[in-house]
Amino acid sequence: MIKQTLLKTELFGYEICAHVTHLDEGIQVLIAGGSRTHIGAVSFMGYNGNIQTLQSPGHKDGYVSTRWANALWENLHEPVCIQCGIHYDRLENNQIKEVLNVCDEMLNTFLISL
Numbered sequence: 778m779i780k781q782t783l784l785k786t787e788l789f790g791y792e793i794c795a796h797v798t799h800l801d802e803g804i805q806v807l808i809a810g811g812s813r814t815h816i817g818a819v820s821f822m823g824y825n826g827n828i829q830t831l832q833s834p835g836h837k838d839g840y841v842s843t844r845w846a847n848a849l850w851e852n853l854h855e856p857v858c859i860q861c862g863i864h865y866d867r868l869e870n871n872q873i874k875e876v877l878n879v880c881d882e883m884l885n886t887f888l889i890s891l
Contacts, residue, residue, distance in 0.1 A: 782890070784883045788875060793863055795845075795883050803856035804849055808841055808863065808880065815862035820846040822857050837873065838862055841880045848884055852891060 780799040785792055793810030809815070817838030820830040828846055832839040838861040849857045863876060 782887065784887060786879050786883055788879050789865055789872070791865070793876075793879060793883070795880075795887065797887060803858070804853065806845060806849070806857070806859045808845065808859065808861040808883075811864040811876075812866060813864040815864060816860050817862045817864075818842045818860075820857075820859045820861075822846045822850040824854070824856060826850055826854075840877060844877075844881065845884055848888060852888055 778801065782797040782799070784795040784797070787793070789811075791811050793808070796807045798805045816833075817836035818830060818832040818841070820828055820839065820842035822828045828843060830839045830843055830846075841863065842859040842861040845859045845861075846857050849859075863880075865872070865876070868876070
């Protein structure tokens with residue numbers, strides 16, 4: 778049975794959403810938002826707990842996708858696939874940290890619901 782969860786937050790005037798799909802075996806997550814949604818990185822962890830991340834050149838979305846993949850795998854020990862694409866123009870380092878923080882908050886909210 779497929780179960781879906783949607784988590785939303787807003788940052789710098791744009792939404793960031795995490796669409797979580799629970800499969801019979803594993804979880805697939807799409808995290809997207811900001812001023813231009815896209816797929817900047819994909820992280821996959823199988824039953825063995827080894828992570829593989831592909832990231833488009835010049836993107837930082839792998840920071841979010843690997844954090845989510847590691848946390849979900851640690852809690853579920855099932856395959857996880859995280860796709861992430863969050864874009865804002867010309868962010869300063871402190872603003873990038875805010876993006877990471879709100880993504881971590883969404884992750885923690887989801888983990889509590891498990």
